[in-house]
Amino acid sequence: MSARGSFYLIPNSLGADSISDTIPPSLSNFLINTAVIFVEKEKLARRLLIQLGLKEKLDQFELISIKHGIDAEMRKAFQHCVESGKDVALISDAGCPAIADPGHELVSFAHKIGISVRPKTGPSSIILALMASGFNGQNFAFHGYLPKEVNKKIQHIRKLESLAIKEDQTQIFIETPFRNQYLFKDLLSTCQKNTNICLAVNLTFEDEWIKSTTVEQWRRNVPDIHKKQCIFLIYKP
Numbered sequence: 001m002s003a004r005g006s007f008y009l010i011p012n013s014l015g016a017d018s019i020s021d022t023i024p025p026s027l028s029n030f031l032i033n034t035a036v037i038f039v040e041k042e043k044l045a046r047r048l049l050i051q052l053g054l055k056e057k058l059d060q061f062e063l064i065s066i067k068h069g070i071d072a073e074m075r076k077a078f079q080h081c082v083e084s085g086k087d088v089a090l091i092s093d094a095g096c097p098a099i100a101d102p103g104h105e106l107v108s109f110a111h112k113i114g115i116s117v118r119p120k121t122g123p124s125s126i127i128l129a130l131m132a133s134g135f136n137g138q139n140f141a142f143h144g145y146l147p148k149e150v151n152k153k154i155q156h157i158r159k160l161e162s163l164a165i166k167e168d169q170t171q172i173f174i175e176t177p178f179r180n181q182y183l184f185k186d187l188l189s190t191c192q193k194n195t196n197i198c199l200a201v202n203l204t205f206e207d208e209w210i211k212s213t214t215v216e217q218w219r220r221n222v223p224d225i226h227k228k229q230c231i232f233l234i235y236k237p
Helices: 023-032 042-051 054-061 072-085 104-112 125-135 150-167 179-190 213-222
Strands: 007-010 032-039 062-065 086-091 117-119 141-146 172-175 196-201 207-214 232-236
Touching: 007 023, 023 032, 023 086, 032 042, 032 072, 032 141, 032 232, 042 054, 042 062, 054 207, 062 072, 072 086, 072 104, 104 117, 104 213, 125 172, 125 207, 125 232, 141 150, 150 172, 150 179, 150 232, 179 196, 179 213, 196 213, 207 213
Parallel strands: 007 086, 007 117, 032 062, 032 086, 141 172
Antiparallel strands: 172 232, 196 207, 196 232
């Protein structure tokens, strides 16, 4: 019986045109024996493969989109591939796979059937933002997206601020770019004036900027973050 394949978790860039500063070129070595790659958007996965110098090998990869969830047929394809000795990969649309990103169900399935899971180095906007915030990096929580409905969102913001105070814990969350400005407005109107908020905007892009200051200071100078990639952090020591 041939050796079973491995499951490689392959990070993508955060959206910048160049990957030279964020994606190790050695990632291409882990894709040579790969037959099936699970992706969100095929276009973004192909772009990464081309940037890694694999343009001539694109036809060898079967790309399977997990954008709308993972079903029994996908698990079957995964298992057939690795049990026949071929490697399988998961490529994120941006950043690290399975973190604020689809794919964790496949990772769980790989463990269930005894397949080696091998995460590879690449950028994580969540960790980059935490690093640069100046907030507590030993006790933090990531909450993904906050509720869309305004009243529920306000309640959630108050809950996060309370956790930041009681637990000495950095609270991290995200929003879709076209709703960033509305979320920031709600943060400034809900949080206490001496609560700290960090905005980490367009990380790894040429126009990247990161700023941590109090709600009171933010209210005096509200930046335009509409349609920009942004990580939000709350902290109140």
